[in-house]
Amino acid sequence: MLLQSPFPAPAGAPAPVLPTPPHADDLVVDLSVYAPQSDSYLLVEAIRGLGDRIAGARVLDLCCGTGIAAVTAARQRAAEVLALDLNPAAVRSAAANAARHAPAMHARRGCLTDAIEHGPFDVVVCNPPYVPAPRDDVDHASAESAWDAGNDGRSVLDPLCRTLPDLLGAGGVALIVHSEVAGIDTTVEACRDAGLTADVLSRTRIPLGPVMRERRDWLVERGLLPADADTEELAVIRASR
Numbered sequence: 162m163l164l165q166s167p168f169p170a171p172a173g174a175p176a177p178v179l180p181t182p183p184h185a186d187d188l189v190v191d192l193s194v195y196a197p198q199s200d201s202y203l204l205v206e207a208i209r210g211l212g213d214r215i216a217g218a219r220v221l222d223l224c225c226g227t228g229i230a231a232v233t234a235a236r237q238r239a240a241e242v243l244a245l246d247l248n249p250a251a252v253r254s255a256a257a258n259a260a261r262h263a264p265a266m267h268a269r270r271g272c273l274t275d276a277i278e279h280g281p282f283d284v285v286v287c288n289p290p291y292v293p294a295p296r297d298d299v300d301h302a303s304a305e306s307a308w309d310a311g312n313d314g315r316s317v318l319d320p321l322c323r324t325l326p327d328l329l330g331a332g333g334v335a336l337i338v339h340s341e342v343a344g345i346d347t348t349v350e351a352c353r354d355a356g357l358t359a360d361v362l363s364r365t366r367i368p369l370g371p372v373m374r375e376r377r378d379w380l381v382e383r384g385l386l387p388a389d390a391d392t393e394e395l396a397v398i399r400a401s402r
């Protein structure tokens with residue numbers, strides 16, 4: 162149930178590249194909460210790919226938004242799923258979705274620092290904000306806070322990669338999704354620098370959405386997108402301890 166999406170598909174946009182997960186059409190999405198879309202779906206597909214590894218696991222969904230990733234993990238019989246987000250409206254949506262779909266899931270307002278207090282986790286999933294932004298300041302109650310991530314798009318990604326060894330228990334695995342504009346190889350290297358095994362698990366290419374199209378010239382000037390780009394690559398990075 163999409164109550165309101167701040168991210169309408171552009172007119173004439175091609176059909177979504179990834180199939181919509183079955184529960185995505187039945188999620189509460191409050192005003193100013195990120196409506197699940199291609200990056201969310203790529204992460205959901207990766208979580209499903211973990212199969213039985215999720216059963217009985219403690220899972221963290223950092224930057225949960227509606228909690229679509231957390232619901233997916235809970236439905237794969239995770240023992241406990243903590244869904245954290247700094248946007249109070251996202252926490253309300255995720256809590257509503259937990260009540261509807263996933264009793265093992267708990268939604269709270271929080272960030273990386275709060276996640277560390279609740280760790281370690283067997284599985285960490287994250288679809289963070291990752292779009293480079295001309296402004297560095299973020300109002301966490303705004304819709305923009307779902308995508309704006311500092312000048313290089315890495316204001317959440319870099320601390321997350323550095324902290325993963327503390328968040329993950331022995332043998333734990335992290336799945337992080339983001340666009341090429343924030344540097345897919347940079348994330349792989351940052352996880353390896355932190356002492357983890359890391360690789361790209363999956364990739365897909367999607368049409369540029371409204372925010373990326375609006376920033377395209379600025380991104381091209383900064384060398385973060387090829388000139389005349391009308392698509393971007395999304396990737397899921399898998400990092401393990």
Ligand SMILES: C[S@@+](CC[C@H](N)C(=O)[O-])C[C@H]1O[C@@H](n2cnc3c(N)ncnc32)[C@H](O)[C@@H]1O
Pocket residue numbers: 194195196197198200201202204223224225226227228229230245246247248251271272273287288289290291301306307308317
């Ligand atoms: C790209 S959206 C992803 C939402 C959801 N995980 C999905 O896949 O549909 C990013 C989310 O991160 C939240 N967020 C932004 N900065 C954060 C931070 N430092 N800590 C926790 N959540 C944050 C935003 O409020 C937003 O809900």
